[in-house]
Amino acid sequence: MTLFRHRLLAAAAAVAVLLPAAAGAHRQWxxxxxxxxxxxxxxxxxxxxxxxxxxxxxHFPMRTPPAVTQPDGSAGKIENWNTSRYRSTFDVHLTxxxxxxxxxxxxxxxxxxxxxxxxxxxxxxxxADKLAAAIPTGATDVRTTTxxxxxxxxxxxxxxxxxxxxxxxxxxxLVPVTHPNDLVSxxxxxxxxxxxxxxxxxxxxxxxxxxxxxxxxxxxxxxxxGADGTVRITWPEPGMYWLNVSTGGGRGEAGAAQxxxxxxxxxxxxxxxxxxxxxxxP
Amino acid sequence: MHVRHHLVLTGLPLAAAVGGIAAPAQAQTxxxxxxxxxxxxxxxxxxxxxxWLEKEGGGAxxxxxxxxxxxxxxxxxxxxxxxxxxxxxSGRSMSFPADGVTGATRAPGTHTLxxxxxxxxxxxxxxxxxxxxxxxxxxxxxxxxxRLPFAWPPAGDGTARAAGTSxxxxxxxxxxx
Numbered sequence: 001m002t003l004f005r006h007r008l009l010a011a012a013a014a015v016a017v018l019l020p021a022a023a024g025a026h027r028q029w030x031x032x033x034x035x036x037x038x039x040x041x042x043x044x045x046x047x048x049x050x051x052x053x054x055x056x057x058x059h060f061p062m063r064t065p066p067a068v069t070q071p072d073g074s075a076g077k078i079e080n081w082n083t084s085r086y087r088s089t090f091d092v093h094l095t096x097x098x099x100x101x102x103x104x105x106x107x108x109x110x111x112x113x114x115x116x117x118x119x120x121x122x123x124x125x126x127x128a129d130k131l132a133a134a135i136p137t138g139a140t141d142v143r144t145t146t147x148x149x150x151x152x153x154x155x156x157x158x159x160x161x162x163x164x165x166x167x168x169x170x171x172x173x174l175v176p177v178t179h180p181n182d183l184v185s186x187x188x189x190x191x192x193x194x195x196x197x198x199x200x201x202x203x204x205x206x207x208x209x210x211x212x213x214x215x216x217x218x219x220x221x222x223x224x225x226g227a228d229g230t231v232r233i234t235w236p237e238p239g240m241y242w243l244n245v246s247t248g249g250g251r252g253e254a255g256a257a258q259x260x261x262x263x264x265x266x267x268x269x270x271x272x273x274x275x276x277x278x279x280x281x282p
Numbered sequence: 283m284h285v286r287h288h289l290v291l292t293g294l295p296l297a298a299a300v301g302g303i304a305a306p307a308q309a310q311t312x313x314x315x316x317x318x319x320x321x322x323x324x325x326x327x328x329x330x331x332x333x334w335l336e337k338e339g340g341g342a343x344x345x346x347x348x349x350x351x352x353x354x355x356x357x358x359x360x361x362x363x364x365x366x367x368x369x370x371x372s373g374r375s376m377s378f379p380a381d382g383v384t385g386a387t388r389a390p391g392t393h394t395l396x397x398x399x400x401x402x403x404x405x406x407x408x409x410x411x412x413x414x415x416x417x418x419x420x421x422x423x424x425x426x427x428x429r430l431p432f433a434w435p436p437a438g439d440g441t442a443r444a445a446g447t448s449x450x451x452x453x454x455x456x457x458x459x
Contacts, residue, residue, distance in 0.1 A: 039359035
């Protein structure tokens with residue numbers, strides 16, 4: 001039992017930087033200076049961090065610059081990237097009209113194997129294409145979990161557009177029924193989530209308003225996606241919200257090389273989705 | 283360099299039209315008076331004001347936007363989104379400056395505007411229930427919005443009134459047939 005717990009802790013530690021723990025500690029986020037802009041020479045500046053309280057940078061910075069998708073679908077540019085002790089910051093120059101997506105997407109494999117009677121952990125930062133090479137000949141009891149994590153924000157110059165929501169069929173993805181840059185407190189918004197391209201049914205959705213430091217209650221909304229992968233959210237007040245969808249402790253699709261796992265081994269497929277959403281006052 | 287000519291409402295010709303001459307017999311008009319209150323604050327900037335029409339079951343049509351339209355490089359447009367209900371309803375789909383709609387910010391006092399059916403930003407209105415909305419947002423200040431409902435075409439001359447409590451004073455809409 002002790003050994004088993006140790007393994008779980010090790011796996012948790014390996015993935016802590018990539019994925020937020022389900023318990024809520026160490027939340028990963030990007031916080032844009034604004035999400036709705038007017039004018040012809042607009043910029044947005046973004047804080048990117050991993051922290052406990054939202055949205056305060058107090059723990060770790062985001063280490064890898066995200067990717068920008070412009071309204072016409074082409075790749076945009078991260079400018080002025082800087083990583084400091086508690087946060088990274090960067091700018092995006094909004095040269096087109098429409099909706100931009102700024103997304104940090106990572107794919108990883110974690111797991112362990114036994115070699116010569118010793119349990120070994122797969123190296124950190126391993127990707128699926130390098131998995132075969134990472135497992136030595138003679139290894140037994142191979143356990144792996146693939147994970148896809150997506151951390152996104154959206155910014156719109158002028159009227160909202162939807163090109164950037166084209167899905168890839170990989171991991172958890174948001175399909176806007178309500179546009180994420182058209183959120184107003186008191187109005188309900190509906191989003192659909194896909195897991196590997198298919199409606200993500202029955203997944204927990206966590207929504208937390210920012211400003212945690214200065215209030216007693218977390219004000220967390222615990223929701224669940226329906227059979228069609230949609231979730232409906234009514235925003236109680238204006239502000240920035242952190243949204244998290246996760247396959248959690250449930251099981252996703254099993255990897256091909258997956259042995260039947262005894263007891264409560266980590267799920268074979270893990271995916272998380274994070275977005276920071278701005279809700280305006282009516 | 284792309285040079286464009288724009289009609290910018292200054293307020294003077296309109297004020298003259300309303301104040302100087304009795305309502306002309308030929309046209310259906312919307313006469314609007316907007317009072318911008320004088321505020322005693324440490325830092326005062328004239329508010330951005332948007333005037334638009336919403337049709338029940340239909341879209342929105344902007345009639346006037348007062349903002350810092352004459353700053354270099356169009357910098358004044360950066361704050362248009364702070365007139366946030368208007369921005370969502372109509373502004374975000376427009377380009378600026380907007381002919382016959384863009385105007386300069388106005389000082390505290392009462393300002394009058396006349397919109398004639400078939401002309402300018404009002405254009406042709408289909409029959410239905412409308413709401414004229416006036417929204418003001420002030421830099422380092424607050425925001426206020428007033429709604430004045432009316433029916434079109436008007437059965438007779440009619441007046442709708444609303445009064446703000448912070449960023450707007452009295453707003454009066456007179457619909458003339």
